[in-house]
Amino acid sequence: MYQFTDDCLTGIETIDNEHRQLFKTINEISGILTDETKSADEVLQSAKDLMLTLKEYAVNHFTHEENYMREIHDPELLRQQREHAVFTEKVNSEDWERMDVSQGIRVLQDMMEYLSLWLYRHILSSDTLIGKMKAVHDNPVMLAFSDKYCTGIDLIDKEHMRLFEILADLNELNREEFLSDKYDAIVDVVEELKDYTVKHFQDEERYMESIQYEGLAVQRNLHQSFIDKMDNIDLSDVDENQQAYIDVLIDFLANWLINHIMKMDQRIPVKN
Ligand SMILES: [Fe+2]
Ligand SMILES: [Fe+2]
Ligand SMILES: [Fe+2]
Known part of the structure; x- marks a missing residue:
């Protein structure tokens, strides 16, 4: 799992705080998935709930970020929108209702792995450039x-x-x-x-x-x-x-x- 480090800072406070929160939630979900004190059913249920929170939070964050970029006429807006859509699609790609417990836990584990890497790369290689592009x-x-x-x-x-x-x-x-x-x-x-x-x-x-x-x-x-x-x-x-x-x-x-x-x-x- 990837963590929020100083390399990830954009210098825009609200955006940095939201990124921190996104990493925190992904790591929380990963923690739940390996919690051996709970039954598999409970694990899946709480992980799924938190997953929905993550999804909502991420979508809101992307909106904030895109609005900010629009305001400052950042030329990277289009590229960012396309990248954000990849995250949202990935999160929406599974049908959680039809999944059995063992399958669901594995799928969620893989997804958290994917999302934390995605987020880490995206922040380091795209978000840290927000507002800093020179002509x-x-x-x-x-x-x-x-x-x-x-x-x-x-x-x-x-x-x-x-x-x-x-x-x-x-x-x-x-x-x-x-x-x-x-x-x-x-x-x-x-x-x-x-x-x-x-x-x-x-x-x-x-x-x-x-x-x-x-x-x-x-x-x-x-x-x-x-x-x-x-x-x-x-x-x-x-x-x-x-x-x-x-x-x-x-x-x-x-x-x-x-x-x-x-x-x-x-x-x-x-x-x-
Ligand atoms: Fe290099
Ligand atoms: Fe971001
Ligand atoms: Fe972004």
Whole structure:
């Protein structure tokens, strides 16, 4: 089970408190499911009740969060709404009434496992960016690799530099006015970025393994959630206003990367 840690803080008090409460409830349900002092029937009943509370609380929380994002015109709103829907669907995917006791307990256990991982990844990789997105597409200097992005680990810095380069290429292409096959080229660069990101995460994880870094598991989770996000990019989706869509995409990718490097990668120790 995952816990609420300082890494999860968004700096927005009401949102942080609600996240804390969500983790607490998931852990409470998991605790009930392993309570041996109660009969299986009782266990299932109390776990199911609390599960309904969790569901309601989560739906309310998502509404609060989305309202907040709408108010501040956060460009990530759409992506967040899509992610929140995944949680709600998962919770609604089981028919609790028709389940027998042993099956029900197992299903609930798996679900709590899934939800705590989902929540942990979602908060770390999406919610911590709420209100912090900078318009990188307008400000390409942010994509110039500089000392403030350095980890001091040669291989990792070189690969981060390459990631910034690919993003800068993407941005430049998107600004291009007279290129007739601009969108084909953009699709190619996005593919290149995806492939290189996967390779980079593998290399970075291998390095962390080699020094037995205790933050490896968190990093793996974050990397996977970013790869999932990249896999969900669908450029064929957008016909109208493609340039604006790609602006938002570039901002998201760059902000995620910068945030990840400065919050997570810079903590990886340099091997000596
Ligand atoms: Fe949230
Ligand atoms: Fe969220
Ligand atoms: Fe990383």
